[in-house]
Amino acid sequence: MAGEVASIKKKDKLVTSILFWCALIVVSSVYTTTPLIDVFSDYFSTTRTHAAWTSSSFSLFYAIGFLFFGPLSDRFGRKNIILTGLLALGILTPLIGMTDQLEWVVALRGIQGFFAATFAPTALAYAFEMFPKQKLVTVIGFLSFGYVTAGIFGQVLAGGISNYLGWQSVFVVFGLFYLITFVVVLLFLPRDYKRFKYSGLKRYLYQITTLFKYRNLVLCYLITITLLLTFVGMYTVLGNYLGNEPFQLTETEILYIRAFGFIGMLLSPLAGRLVNTFGLIAMLKFGLSLSSICLVLMGLSSSLYIIIITSILFVGGISLLFPVIMLLIGEFGGEQRALASSLYAFILFIGATAGPLIAVILMSIGNYMITFTVLSFLLAIGIPASFFIKYENASYS
The missing domain is CATH 1.20.1250.20 (MFS general substrate transporter like domains)
Structure with missing residues (x-):
């Protein structure tokens, strides 16, 4: 009995850690271009206002995505939607670093933002369904901390990579993070089986x-x-x-x-x-x-x-x-x-x-x-x- 309890606790800690990491790395993409505005302005020989759209296009489509993926996760399952988003991010994100046109950076950032929206509303619903009430506060606390910490983590990591390897490498590195996270979620995050009527x-x-x-x-x-x-x-x-x-x-x-x-x-x-x-x-x-x-x-x-x-x-x-x-x-x-x-x-x-x-x-x-x-x-x-x-x-x- 004691061994079974310990096993459940270990599994819960693993799932909580995975959700925290996903929250941190996915939401960090909101902020990756914040320290790069001047870099883009110089590289593409454009104004800072135009360069700022690399941040705003992501946020705009990220916001729109929330309205879509909440109900879609009811129909197709929480884990399936999270996996879809991570795979899409793993493929799309490196493409941003491979373009030499600001317009394409802005467009791809918008698409990236849309698929990044798969995680936040889906993860919250997943936590409510997969964890008992007495553990829910802790899990949501780690999710919230991941979201908040991403605001600085994304800027610092992106800025550091850009300073030493160039801005293109920022998106290659984050793309690798998403693909690795996709594999981790696929293998270790328990599948949810509950489905809801899609209205x-x-x-x-x-x-x-x-x-x-x-x-x-x-x-x-x-x-x-x-x-x-x-x-x-x-x-x-x-x-x-x-x-x-x-x-x-x-x-x-x-x-x-x-x-x-x-x-x-x-x-x-x-x-x-x-x-x-x-x-x-x-x-x-x-x-x-x-x-x-x-x-x-x-x-x-x-x-x-x-x-x-x-x-x-x-x-x-x-x-x-x-x-x-x-x-x-x-x-x-x-x-x-x-x-x-x-x-x-x-x-x-x-x-x-x-x-x-x-x-x-x-x-x-x-x-x-x-x-x-x-x-x-x-x-x-x-x-x-x-x-x-x-x-x-x-x-x-």
């Missing part, structure tokens, strides 16, 4: 529109769209900011500063304890206020140390906001929790699509201070919205 995409989209009748959900979605918009927007500007006067840092030094963001991400696993102590809405207001203030300070400061500290705190605030918003949407979604979560992911990455474009446009018509201040204002819109969200706190330990 059709039209009905699915209609059900999503009904969610906008609920004020609390609408307010949460308003805050959601600003999260990755400001996160990706900030990092799009940061590299250029630090590479010019008065800092004139090298690409390697900028890479180290991006890596410091990992420190801020440590707040994400602590979200449950903080929420239990202070409440969901209090943590929502705190995260929004902290990140908004840090964006302003980054634009105003001429001290590299203050910029590093405020960038870490900004990431910390954003990392805290992700699980808080997910918990609120899960609560407010009720029986339509899966639909509400899919719409959350869609809106989140619509914001990620707009982030680099808005940041680059602001830079072209203003300066760093104006850019960071406007991004701060966009994030701060969520602060008054949070006062109108009505919620009775629950325990999330």
